[in-house]
Every structure is written in structure tokens, then in C-alpha cells.
Amino acid sequence: SQQGEEDPQALSIQEGENATMNCSYKTSINNLQWYRQNSGRGLVHLILIRSNEREKHSGRLRVTLDTSKKSSSLLITASRAADTASYFCATENSGNTPLVFGKGTRLSVIA
Amino acid sequence: DAMVIQNPRYQVTQFGKPVTLSCSQTLNHNVMYWYQQKSSQAPKLLFHYYDKDFNNEADTPDNFQSRRPNTSFCFLDIRSPGLGDAAMYLCATSSPPRAYTDTQYFGPGTRLTVL
Numbered sequence: 219s220q221q222g223e224e225d226p227q228a229l230s231i232q233e234g235e236n237a238t239m240n241c242s243y244k245t246s247i248n249n250l251q252w253y254r255q256n257s258g259r260g261l262v263h264l265i266l267i268r269s270n271e272r273e274k275h276s277g278r279l280r281v282t283l284d285t286s287k288k289s290s291s292l293l294i295t296a297s298r299a300a301d302t303a304s305y306f307c308a309t310e311n312s313g314n315t316p317l318v319f320g321k322g323t324r325l326s327v328i329a
Numbered sequence: 330d331a332m333v334i335q336n337p338r339y340q341v342t343q344f345g346k347p348v349t350l351s352c353s354q355t356l357n358h359n360v361m362y363w364y365q366q367k368s369s370q371a372p373k374l375l376f377h378y379y380d381k382d383f384n385n386e387a388d389t390p391d392n393f394q395s396r397r398p399n400t401s402f403c404f405l406d407i408r409s410p411g412l413g414d415a416a417m418y419l420c421a422t423s424s425p426p427r428a429y430t431d432t433q434y435f436g437p438g439t440r441l442t443v444l
């Protein structure tokens with residue numbers, strides 16, 4: 219299956235700074251989703267962006283999608299220690315198949 | 330609150346001893362998924378049910394089986410666990426009409442240890 223690839227694999231920032239994570243994928247998609255996973259827990263859906271959308275906001279989250287480059291970015295502004303988690307992108311590929319998850323970015327926000 | 334529940338949260342089994350993990354949902358979603366996630370890796374889809382239709386991923390070992398007796402419950406059976414099956418097992422659901430378009434809702438996971 220075609221996985222999304224997140225970049226960087228790990229990111230460490232100070233509280234208050236912005237965090238940017240990137241996701242690249244290989245096939246045509248219907249939508250791309252971002253999920254967060256706290257250590258030892260299940261995944262929590264953050265935001266979904268459809269293939270005909272270029273940017274979406276939700277609170278301190280901003281997601282962009284560039285289908286020509288097959289890439290997406292997740293920006294978390296004014297980060298907090300509670301944002302410390304792994305972040306995964308997941309793509310719904312054309313053809314109505316289940317989501318394909320990337321390998322994730324581990325974000326550490328230091329107070 | 331509507332939710333996805335997994336039991337137990339932690340399961341210890343012996344090498345080769347069958348184990349069953351359970352998942353229940355109060356969301357009334359059509360689709361239920363089982364994922365395996367090893368440390369610092371992406372969740373790996375094992376199989377999913379779309380209503381009663383079972384869909385197995387091509388690379389899921391025969392050692393892994395699943396049952397969905399009704400809409401609310403889904404079970405993961407590992408017939409002969411090996412050391413390599415130690416992982417977090419995540420259950421998720423999603424809703425109709427185009428199930429794969431929608432958000433997936435995850436349970437908290439079951440951490441399986443194989444001794």
C-alpha cells in the first residue's frame with residue numbers, strides 16, 4: 219500500500235513556538251486527514267482536507283494541501299506542552315479504499 | 330458519550346496461547362477496523378468489516394482472525410501468538426454512507442505482551 223511519509227520523524231520545540239510537519243504521498247487522493255496520538259493511546263482525528271481544498275483551519279491548526287506536489291503540511295501555532303504527541307497523516311486514495319497512514323512525526327514541546 | 334471501547338487495555342499471554350481482544354462501539358458505525366501498531370511505527374491495517382462483509386489485508390498473517398457478531402462488537406483472535414505479535418492493537422470505526430471518506434474513531438488500544 220502507498221503510505222504517506224511524514225517529515226521530520228521527530229521534532230522538538232519550545233512552548234510558544236510553531237511546529238510544522240509535512241506529509242508526502244504517492245497516489246491520487248480523495249482526502250487527507252491528520253491524526254494525533256498521545257503515548258500509549260488511540261489516535262484522535264484532528265482535521266480532514268479534501269482534494270479540492272488548499273487550506274483549512276481549526277483552532278491553532280492550519281493544514282495545507284498541494285495535490286500537484288502530493289504533499290500536505292500541518293502547522294500548530296503557539297504550541298503547548300500538551301501538544302506533545304505523535305502526528306500522523308492518512309490518505310484516502312481514489313478508489314474508495316480504507317485510509318493509509320504515514321509513519322508519523324513525534325513532536326515534543328518543552329515547557 | 331458515544332465511543333469506541335477496547336478490552337482489556339493490557340493483555341499478557343504466553344507464546345502460542347490463543348488470545349482474544351475485544352472492541353465495542355456505541356456509534357452505530359457500519360465499518361470496524363483492526364490495526365496493529367508497533368513502537369514508533371504507523372498503524373498497520375489488519376482487516377476491516379463493512380457491515381458483515383469481512384475484508385482481509387493481503388499481508389495479514391493467517392494467525393490473525395476476526396469476528397463481528399453484531400454491529401456493536403468486533404473481536405480480534407490471535408490463534409498462536411508469537412513474540413513478533415507483541416504490539417498495540419487499535420480498533421476504529423467509521424460511518425456511512427461513504428465510510429472511507431469519513432473520520433475514523435479510535436479506541437484507546439490494547440497493549441499485547443507475549444512472554
